[in-house]
Amino acid sequence: MEKGLLEPRELEERGKRLLLDLMMDYAERRIGVEYLDAKYDDPAPEAEAHIDCADRVTICKAVCCRLPFALTEKEVRKGAIRWDFGRPYLVARKPDGYCAHLDRDKFACEIYDDRPASCRLFDCRTDARWPVWEDFGAKTVNVDLLKKVFTSAPDSSQGR
Ligand code: SF4
Ligand code: SF4
Structure with a gap:
């Protein structure tokens, strides 16, 4: 210069x-390492997505619990959420691609009270990167997205 x-x-x-x-x-x-910005820590209850998941999981197959996402430093330090040792600090996943904290029989989160901010804030009705529904009201799922997520390797997608 x-x-x-x-x-x-x-x-x-x-x-x-x-x-x-x-x-x-x-x-x-x-x-x-990958981590979620601390600004997402402890989201306000009104910021959380409230969705009738129990009525939908047979259709959506809880696809949101297969999406890769990173934890915040606070979540990592708290220790309630398992993370991927090979790819810190993405949430740990089972060999079938689902989150390590998903009860596969009930399609329920085993750490619901401690679930990450990323899970609290994810809104499958409006998320542009992961459009789960063709028509949320009619419960018409986006088949292309499900195919993409269910055929991809557990760690091959981009985080939510
Ligand atoms: S994709 Fe939506 S409806 Fe299905 S389990 Fe996840 S949040 Fe609930
Ligand atoms: S922590 Fe719970 S809500 Fe979040 S992806 Fe895992 S099973 Fe689903």
Whole structure:
């Protein structure tokens, strides 16, 4: 920059590109950790999604409990939620791809009172990244999404 060969803006842009390349490289090689920002800790009850899951799980197959997501540092330190040792700090999953805390017989969360912020805030009625329903009111599930999630390897999707 002192020699006038580079503008500060160019240097900043190059730095950002390099950072992105490094992040992609680390993600591919599974180096580093993922965690959810602390701003999501302890969401207010009114911010939580309240959905009639019991009437829907036979249709949606609790697909939300197969989606990968990261914990906050506070959740990790509290110790109630298991996380993936091979990919910290995503929630741990069983070999079948479901969350380690899902009771598969009842399709119920075994740590309901301690469930992560990510679970409390996830709203399958409106989530744009994971559109579970074609028509929520009519209970018509998005078959394409279910196929995608149920055929993917447990750790191959992007976090919610
Ligand atoms: S996808 Fe929606 S309806 Fe189905 S279990 Fe998850 S939150 Fe409940
Ligand atoms: S913690 Fe509970 S609600 Fe969250 S993904 Fe696991 S089983 Fe589902």
